[in-house]
Amino acid sequence: MSTTTGVHALVRRTHEERVLATLRAGGALSRADLARRVGLSRTTLSEITTRLLQRGALVVVDTDAGTRVGSGRPAERLALDPGAGQYLGVDFGHRRVHVAVADASHEIVASGVQPYDDEPWPARLDLAFALVDRLTREHGLHLGALQAVGIGVPGPHTGAPGGSRVAWNRHATPDGVEESFAERFGTPVVIDNNTRLAALAEAVSLPDGPSDLVYVRLSDGVGGGLVVAGRLVRGARGFSGELGHVTADPVGAPCRCGKRGCLETVASVPAVLAACRRRGAAVRDLDDLAAAVEKRDPVVDAVLREAGTALGRVLGAAAMLLDPVDVVVGGEIAHVAPVIVEQAAATLRYELSSVPTETSHVVSASRLGDRGGALGALAAVFHRSPVLAGYPEPSGAGRSSSSRVSSPTSRRSAP
Known part of the structure; x- marks a missing residue:
């Protein structure tokens, strides 16, 4: 794409965004009203709305015939198409x-x-x-x-x-x-x-808006995400937030990454289920785990607390480095077995007990599931x-x- 074409495309996109935002805020409007509110010439506005109508972003809902003063052809009123997935x-x-x-x-x-x-x-x-x-x-x-x-x-x-x-x-x-x-x-x-x-979704859903957040998801694997100073962090090579491959136990089980004792080998869903079975609990899947938690099975509780402790230590290292406001634990297991989040929170408090602070880090299960x-x-x-x-x-x-x-x-x- 040439520089000139790119600039024209950017200008057009900016105009489209302004038109969509105005209709989103103001409801159905005529082209003349839109032009005044958006600050575009009628010619430019006509080009933009024609394109948006062709794409299906806008629809003609009615005309201003009922409120129009004077003679002349009634003007169409445009609105966002409620059936358009954008x-x-x-x-x-x-x-x-x-x-x-x-x-x-x-x-x-x-x-x-x-x-x-x-x-x-x-x-x-x-x-x-x-x-x-x-x-x-x-x-x-x-x-x-x-x-x-x-x-x-x-x-x-x-x-x-x-x-x-x-x-x-x-x-x-x-x-x-x-x-x-x-x-x-x-x-x-x-x-x-x-x-x-x-992690991005959790950050933008916070009541006070995004600030500093560490997010970890316990699923088939263990992954994470970081929001630092209100910005989503990717890292130089895309590894930012890979908490699942932080070592939790140097002599622990082999991990698929080639190391031993990564957090994923302790706190992922397959690792937790396997640990329960090794200790004699009849736990094949998350449904079985939920039932065991409901019955307060001591074997399952011990496995979950050990996983939560390992998670809390890794989160403690991340929190010591980043000092986040919020720590969020996602994944189905966080909701099925809340003790894993509770134990992680307790361990995190211990790991940060040497840090003088009037408020503790907020550790919670994912808001969005x-x-x-x-x-x-x-x-x-x-x-x-x-x-x-x-x-x-x-x-x-x-x-x-x-x-x-x-x-x-x-x-x-x-x-």
């Missing part, structure tokens, strides 16, 4: 894909989950596209006005086009995922580590928040995101 967030986990669709006001208008059994990437893509098609059908949406797609993937990722490849990460994103979404939807794409995106990665992917493509300073722009030429960022809120959603 942003798509996709979170590929190890065993499921979660999709969320947001409209121009950044509200979630549809979301859903499709489980899979550790499928190869081509199958995951097919399932994700089928889920998007199902959600748009069920909710009467269309994606003709789609502005951008955000994608979260497991494992280290630089957040730049092509991402990073890690030898021990068998779930590393192959070439073509980014391109597949860009080609299917004709939009810019942001792709990054899904746990880092979940399993939706965090998809909501973080949406927040990344909204892309107009200080928390994303320095974050990569969506790859590819095309439409831009909206002019403000907020915590994605739910208006209606699928299961």
